[in-house]
Amino acid sequence: MKKTQDNTNLFVALRAAFPADLDAVAVETDDGLKYSWRDLERASAMIANLLDSLRLEPGARIAVQVEKSVEAMLLYLGTLRAGYVFLPLNTAYQSAEIEYFIGNAEPAVVVCTSRNEAWVRPIAQAAGTAHVFTLDDDRTGTLLQAAARCRDRHVPARRKADDLAAILYTSGTTGRSKGAMLTHGNLLSNALVLKDYWGWTEGDVLIHALPIFHVHGLFVAIHGALLNGSKMIWMSKFDPKRVIERMPEASVFMGVPTLYVRMLAEPALDRRNAGNMRLFVSGSAPLLIETFNEWRERTGHTILERYGMSETVMLTSNPYEPAQGERRGGTVGFPLPGVSLRVRDDQGQDLPTGEIGNIQVRGPNVFAGYWRMPEKTKEEFTADAYFKTGDVGKVDSLGYVTIVGRSKDLIISGGYNVYPAEVEAFINELPGVAESALVGVPHPDFGEVGVAIVIARAGATLDADAIVRELKARLANFKIPKRCFVVDELPRNTMGKVQKALLREQHKQLFAG
Numbered sequence: 312m313k314k315t316q317d318n319t320n321l322f323v324a325l326r327a328a329f330p331a332d333l334d335a336v337a338v339e340t341d342d343g344l345k346y347s348w349r350d351l352e353r354a355s356a357m358i359a360n361l362l363d364s365l366r367l368e369p370g371a372r373i374a375v376q377v378e379k380s381v382e383a384m385l386l387y388l389g390t391l392r393a394g395y396v397f398l399p400l401n402t403a404y405q406s407a408e409i410e411y412f413i414g415n416a417e418p419a420v421v422v423c424t425s426r427n428e429a430w431v432r433p434i435a436q437a438a439g440t441a442h443v444f445t446l447d448d449d450r451t452g453t454l455l456q457a458a459a460r461c462r463d464r465h466v467p468a469r470r471k472a473d474d475l476a477a478i479l480y481t482s483g484t485t486g487r488s489k490g491a492m493l494t495h496g497n498l499l500s501n502a503l504v505l506k507d508y509w510g511w512t513e514g515d516v517l518i519h520a521l522p523i524f525h526v527h528g529l530f531v532a533i534h535g536a537l538l539n540g541s542k543m544i545w546m547s548k549f550d551p552k553r554v555i556e557r558m559p560e561a562s563v564f565m566g567v568p569t570l571y572v573r574m575l576a577e578p579a580l581d582r583r584n585a586g587n588m589r590l591f592v593s594g595s596a597p598l599l600i601e602t603f604n605e606w607r608e609r610t611g612h613t614i615l616e617r618y619g620m621s622e623t624v625m626l627t628s629n630p631y632e633p634a635q636g637e638r639r640g641g642t643v644g645f646p647l648p649g650v651s652l653r654v655r656d657d658q659g660q661d662l663p664t665g666e667i668g669n670i671q672v673r674g675p676n677v678f679a680g681y682w683r684m685p686e687k688t689k690e691e692f693t694a695d696a697y698f699k700t701g702d703v704g705k706v707d708s709l710g711y712v713t714i715v716g717r718s719k720d721l722i723i724s725g726g727y728n729v730y731p732a733e734v735e736a737f738i739n740e741l742p743g744v745a746e747s748a749l750v751g752v753p754h755p756d757f758g759e760v761g762v763a764i765v766i767a768r769a770g771a772t773l774d775a776d777a778i779v780r781e782l783k784a785r786l787a788n789f790k791i792p793k794r795c796f797v798v799d800e801l802p803r804n805t806m807g808k809v810q811k812a813l814l815r816e817q818h819k820q821l822f823a824g
């Protein structure tokens with residue numbers, strides 16, 4: 312008994328929260344499949360046993376690029392259970408992107424779709440990966456075939472709070488993506504805080520409509536439901552009509568702002584459909600005040616906006632309980648219990664209440680560093696161990712945090728991050744291109760999208776459509792500029808630096824209306 316209590320493996324905490332009735336439904340898919348808690352227990356054990364049978368080194372990475380499915384979630388749980396490190400990859404990533412992640416992380420196991428196996432396998436083999444499995448969203452693939460031969464009982468591996476549980480790649484303003492190393496302690500402490508802060512209660516049902524390769528869908532949503540023993544209505548893809556239809560059976564929904572914008576465009580969204588709901592959470596990108604207000608008018612619910620990062624999981628949240636204060640649109644609420652948040656100027660001095668500066672954070676949720684990048688890790692922390700978020704904001708006299716911008720050059724499009732430096736590097740490699748700039752401009756659906764401004768080399772002629780076509784063959788689809796312009800020169804300041812603010816201003820009306 313003591314053994315289990317001492318084990319800080321995140322899986323142990325999640326498993327301990329399963330309801331007593333293991334035959335109750337834990338996950339119901341949109342196409343009517345039902346998984347009981349016993350199914351989750353047994354299938355995660357089988358996958359953990361499969362991983363154990365491979366005799367992997369401690370700390371081995373399990374890299375996964377598969378479509379959303381319950382089995383993909385079970386692979387995550389099985390990985391935690393066996394004590395290995397889960398490395399989820401966006402399904403939109405193409406071969407050049409995957410080659411970098413796999414080459415950098417050197418996973419012992421790679422799981423991909425059977426459709427992508429032909430190009431993923433050679434990449435994995437070149438990186439020294441010993442095992443490649445497939446997993447498709449129709450419950451087929453070599454992973455499940457192999458797991459089916461394994462025992463359905465498994466004692467969770469012992470893990471300490473500071474042992475790694477996952478690596479999430481996040482792009483950088485300069486250079487290549489960095490792998491944020493998250494520990495069992497980071498993830499569990501944050502999940503426990505949110506369970507309490509967001510008032511998870513018995514009988515809650517979560518509609519899960521987010522992808523499961525980022526913090527929002529993988530950690531915040533899944534941990535929230537499992538740690539509360541709550542059923543999930545599992546949607547493989549976000550469809551606003553379907554979410555609205557299922558609301559009467561649910562109580563909690565989590566989404567990026569684009570999801571709320573798309574649901575507001577549905578005439579069926581009303582107070583009746585949303586009547587059973589308890590909580591709507593928004594995050595990953597700024598929620599427009601118009602969306603916040605319109606949602607309240609249409610549904611009678613006030614969206615709770617929160618703020619987080621891959622490196623830190625959740626940092627701040629608007630209050631759930633009215634006694635703690637109102638949910639303020641345009642703010643991301645208060646630092647969560649255990650999180651210290653401060654605002655400093657560029658010289659590292661604390662700023663007075665209400666003044667705008669760099670947001671720095673510290674807490675049990677803050678990651679262990681960037682994978683194999685000790686120098687980069689050092690740069691991103693202050694001497695007193697605060698993490699520099701790269702977000703710019705302020706804290707008002709009541710303690711509400713508002714994010715007003717970013718010091719990092721980042722575009723957030725539909726909740727996905729696009730780093731201009733990465734896209735510009737791809738554009739600059741195309742024949743005939745002298746240089747380029749990618750800027751984010753407002754977009755009614757995605758919040759913000761990238762627009763490319765490109766300069767041709769002397770004597771070369773460039774075709775904007777051809778540039779976009781070339782990029783589509785190389786980069787994840789959400790990184791593709793929604794418009795591309797070929798111009799004669801880029802605006803520069805006296806130091807010769809491209810004035811992106813001016814370009815943003817020039818193009819800000821492109822998608823208006």
Ligand code: MCA
Nearest residue numbers: 521525526527549569595619620621724725726727788789
């Ligand atoms: C799809 N497209 C996009 C995006 N998604 N373009 C820009 N930004 C996007 N986010 C484009 C595709 O390239 C394609 O273009 C066309 O839209 C249709 O693609 P499809 O895949 O069918 O799109 P969709 O299914 O409508 O997806 C939109 C979506 C999705 C549902 C909003 O992007 C999404 O699930 N976003 C959520 C992201 C998320 O979970 N973020 C959390 C990160 P074409 O036709 O030209 O090829 S975690 C995080 O940020 C932190 C830590 C936090 O605080 O949570």
Ligand code: AMP
Nearest residue numbers: 481594595596597617618619620621728
């Ligand atoms: P990621 O790379 O996915 O970790 O993205 C983290 C970034 O998303 C943060 O540094 C913020 O810039 C942004 N972000 C997350 N939540 C919010 C929010 N509620 N409002 C504004 N920006 C947000």
